[in-house]
Amino acid sequence: EDQVTQSPEALRLQEGESSSLNCSYTVSGLRGLFWYRQDPGKGPEFLFTLYSAGEEKEKERLKATLTKKESFLHITAPKPEDSATYLCAVQYNAGGTSYGKLTFGQGTILTVHP
């Protein structure tokens, strides 16, 4: 069963058209939720880590929020250079060395047209 689900799979926006990406999780004992950006042919680039429900973090046009069941990545007035795949991942407590691993969603492909 999926533990981390991202939606939509793909999103097309016009420049300046704000929207949100969703990351829902079903794990218990969440210890952290992570957002990454990945450009074609490159490794993922870290954006944010959120630790508890109600927490919010911002970076330029991006704002990440966290509830007990999901996280949103809000993109305000996007530009074409925001086009990328956005990945979320969770770290949860499953005993042993589980604190050392992250479980990723499948990503949302964002395209921003000028």
Added chain:
Amino acid sequence: NAGVTQTPKFQVLKTGQSMTLQCAQDMNHEYMSWYRQDPGMGLRLIHYSVGAGITDQGEVPNGYNVSRSTTEDFPLRLLSAAPSQTSVYFCASRYRGRSTDTQYFGPGTRLTVL
């Protein structure tokens, strides 16, 4: 400060051949991980390490071995390559502090098994 480096960038193997993908980090991070990324499958964890001498299996460990003799290096060994191991492989290094948790990815190794 090079961050996370991976070699080689590209590799073509024949079925049954063995090889080692190299990964090194110069940030003195305790945690390191190996992922594979396939179209439509997202990032899947192969093996991870929470410190020198400590490794554990991720979601898809079969056909791969790892070791962590130093903090800096975390090589991934393919024992007998199979076409199903054709993928892009990413190594990651992670810092987990009291109030911050950040993971950095290398540029990836693109592996083709014929």
